[in-house]
Amino acid sequence: MAEALAEAGANLVVCSRKLEACEETAEALVKLGGKALALPLDVSSPEQVVQVVNTTVAEFRSLDIVVNNSGASWGAPAIDMPIHAWHKVMEVNVTGTFLMSQQAARVMIPQHSGKIINIASVAGLRGSNPQALDAVGYSTSKGAIIALTRDLAVKWGPLGIQVNAIAPGFFPTKMSRAIIEQNSEFLLEATPLKRFGAPDDLKGIAVLLASKASDYMTGAIIVVDGGQTA
Secondary structure: OHHHHHHOOOOEEEEEOOHHHHHHHHHHHHOOOOOEEEEEOOOOOHHHHHHHHHHHHHHHOOOOEEEEOOOOOOOEOHHHOOHHHHHHHHHHHHHHHHHHHHHHHHHHHHHOOEEEEEEOOHHHOOOOOOOOOOEHHHHHHHHHHHHHHHHHHHHHHHHOEEEEEEEEOOOOOOOOHHHHHHHHHHHHHOOOOOOOOOHHHHHHHHHHHHOHHHOOOOOOEEEEOOOOOO
């Protein structure tokens, strides 16, 4: 998604707890044109969220687009889910999305413009077969992100901010790779397009929701899952 926005001409700030990885990404993005800044960030920390937003505004004079893509998961049967793991998933996925959206809105409201793109999941739209995904905290957090997206869309729409969400299906990432490797046949059987998502499959949606092409869209949950929920 960052690559797609860079190709479309955006200046970017990439941030996560692993600064080195962000720096490598920023270097690659600069080659596509524009500027890219790497910053450390734990999205569950209000202080760090404020610092990142303030640094962004100081560097680029505005904040126009936020993609809330930090995520955590914990695989365990619901009956065995440790409470500390539940809290970790909620803090990163839900609290982190809220904190970043809240702080971004404090910049976007005076501008009377801004795009917030939350990353939900098809796991937040319905119950998950445990053979495919047995991570009740993750699924619950993604359902909460969908509710948060819709609620903020209603509250901030009159203030010039569009808040939408993308709900991907199974994309091979560090977090999902093991699940996909263990259950690929089962997952593909339930996916009409008979393949997993590839990085380019999110690029168009990201650019759409970040651009003026989506100015009349807010509170939308766009599913990108190869037909899995059809």
